[in-house]
Amino acid sequence: MSKALKVEESKKAEIKPVFLESGIEVKPVYGPQDTAHIRADVDIGEPGSFPFTRGIHRYMYRQKPWTMRQYAGFGSPAETNERFRFLIEHGQNALNVAFDLPTQMGLDSDDPRSRGEVGRVGMAVDTLKDMEVAFDRIPLDEISVSLTINAVTPIILAMYLTVAEKKGIPRHQIRGTTQNDILKEYIGRGAWIFPVESSIRLIGDTIEFCAREARRYYPVSVCGYHIRESGATPVQEIAYAYCIAGAYIREVLRRGLSVDDFADRISFNFDIYGNLWEQVAKFRAARRLWARYMKEEFHAQQPNTMMMKMIAGGGGSGLTIEEPENNIVRGAYYALIAALSGTQTSALCCYDEAYTIPSPKAQLISLRTMQILAEEIGLSDTVDPLAGSYYIEWLTTEMENRMQTEMKRVNEQWGGIVKAVSQGIIQQVVARQAYEVERKLQQGEIVKIGVNRYRRDQEEALPDVELHQVKADAVEEQLKRLAEVKRQRDSAEVESALAAVRGACSGGHNVMPAMMRAVSAYCTLGEIVGVMKQTLGEFQEPVRL
Numbered sequence: 001m002s003k004a005l006k007v008e009e010s011k012k013a014e015i016k017p018v019f020l021e022s023g024i025e026v027k028p029v030y031g032p033q034d035t036a037h038i039r040a041d042v043d044i045g046e047p048g049s050f051p052f053t054r055g056i057h058r059y060m061y062r063q064k065p066w067t068m069r070q071y072a073g074f075g076s077p078a079e080t081n082e083r084f085r086f087l088i089e090h091g092q093n094a095l096n097v098a099f100d101l102p103t104q105m106g107l108d109s110d111d112p113r114s115r116g117e118v119g120r121v122g123m124a125v126d127t128l129k130d131m132e133v134a135f136d137r138i139p140l141d142e143i144s145v146s147l148t149i150n151a152v153t154p155i156i157l158a159m160y161l162t163v164a165e166k167k168g169i170p171r172h173q174i175r176g177t178t179q180n181d182i183l184k185e186y187i188g189r190g191a192w193i194f195p196v197e198s199s200i201r202l203i204g205d206t207i208e209f210c211a212r213e214a215r216r217y218y219p220v221s222v223c224g225y226h227i228r229e230s231g232a233t234p235v236q237e238i239a240y241a242y243c244i245a246g247a248y249i250r251e252v253l254r255r256g257l258s259v260d261d262f263a264d265r266i267s268f269n270f271d272i273y274g275n276l277w278e279q280v281a282k283f284r285a286a287r288r289l290w291a292r293y294m295k296e297e298f299h300a301q302q303p304n305t306m307m308m309k310m311i312a313g314g315g316g317s318g319l320t321i322e323e324p325e326n327n328i329v330r331g332a333y334y335a336l337i338a339a340l341s342g343t344q345t346s347a348l349c350c351y352d353e354a355y356t357i358p359s360p361k362a363q364l365i366s367l368r369t370m371q372i373l374a375e376e377i378g379l380s381d382t383v384d385p386l387a388g389s390y391y392i393e394w395l396t397t398e399m400e401n402r403m404q405t406e407m408k409r410v411n412e413q414w415g416g417i418v419k420a421v422s423q424g425i426i427q428q429v430v431a432r433q434a435y436e437v438e439r440k441l442q443q444g445e446i447v448k449i450g451v452n453r454y455r456r457d458q459e460e461a462l463p464d465v466e467l468h469q470v471k472a473d474a475v476e477e478q479l480k481r482l483a484e485v486k487r488q489r490d491s492a493e494v495e496s497a498l499a500a501v502r503g504a505c506s507g508g509h510n511v512m513p514a515m516m517r518a519v520s521a522y523c524t525l526g527e528i529v530g531v532m533k534q535t536l537g538e539f540q541e542p543v544r545l
Helices: 003-014 042-044 077-089 128-134 153-166 180-189 196-213 222-228 232-253 259-267 276-297 324-341 360-375 388-413 417-422 425-443 473-490 491-507 510-521 525-536
Strands: 094-097 144-147 176-178 218-225 266-270 310-313
Touching: 077 094, 077 128, 077 360, 128 259, 128 473, 144 153, 144 266, 153 176, 153 510, 153 525, 176 218, 180 196, 180 218, 180 222, 180 232, 180 417, 180 425, 196 218, 196 232, 196 259, 196 417, 196 510, 218 222, 218 232, 222 232, 222 266, 232 259, 232 276, 232 388, 232 417, 232 425, 259 266, 259 425, 266 276, 276 310, 276 324, 276 388, 310 324, 324 360, 388 417, 417 425, 491 510, 491 525, 510 525
Parallel strands: 094 144, 144 176, 218 266, 266 310
Antiparallel strands: none
């Protein structure tokens, strides 16, 4: 061996192996040989055409930039309304609503179990009156609203539809989204109320109702986001989300609708943090896989049904308490990834989220970050600018193959996603991985700048973060409004409407018509959930060994 070759081999030996979080080893160099197995016409195609690898629209952001929808909501509906109008005045073109923990759990603000949590991590909602206050002077005929709610979605959705109709917007013209993904709650968040099967039935009710009554509305946004935040790999994030979406689709198909009647109104909420190239390839692979899944598994005929529509804009797990200003940089890269990945909507995380409810300053920085990307530095110029890269195309295909393998494991080894969730199998897998990630972070195997590398003494790195101040009278204001609503409403109509909800639940009827009546009668969230529990029961968490 020549001296030059020996030197080259020596240098090669010094190169450490690189593995992505999905377990994929990355070579130092990629070339034509790595993409020889990829069929450009079949696997990549053109933007706006099956299998939508390059985007679901022909001209993507050249024609219309992604929707910017910052997550907001805290305290009273009046405070939340003020933040909504602040964001809209600064150029935001959609809303993303946070609800407090009692609301998510179906508890009224005057319930003893709500004490200390009312308005803390989102907006408190007890009755239709709260939604009327929250959306006062908000043009719902112009602004699309995403409601981040799950177990009590039928109730909150009924409230939103009623508020819009009171503003004169016909039901079939109302736009928006409810998260409404209960299976991920059992996996990743814990905000459940009813048993798994009953919860899936309620999701089926909302999908069926919207397909017939509110065709422009997205009744479900399946959230791989929370599964990823709980410890899943990027591959598992997509695979588990698609298995979940499949379960909801099958529930509605059993009701006699065709897949093209409703599945185009199922969207996704995905996470972004970590390796830039892995994230971009994840979304390109996910679009292709969804198109093929819908066509081959569910025999979809309409192209719109095969389009994977998503919101993506950064993940909380990527942010750090240490040196929080670095999160501004991280957020900019997350926004870049979202744009390079072809997202339809972005809700960019804020630099202070590791400490507090985002301040107006932090939310404005995130909004301006997206606006700069869209309008100043060229992210809207051309579609899928990374297409054709040897590495990106190879990685996209590798990610898709691994996603298919993971979906197969769920369906063939674990008996499907519903069984896997009900028995806690998915939860155990994700929890073990979360432990491993934390171990690797603590040992420095996963690099986090300012945390386990280039870390300063805490006294040197004191954060300059404006903490959210909870107004002392916010809870009193909420309780006062709730008491006033109870005094002024028609008690006989309340009892009759609650009886209708009970009858719909026990009789197997679609609950949404009864929900619309109940919220219009100003029944409280807790009252409605109470009668639902009487017939649907409550979820019991499986014992984990």
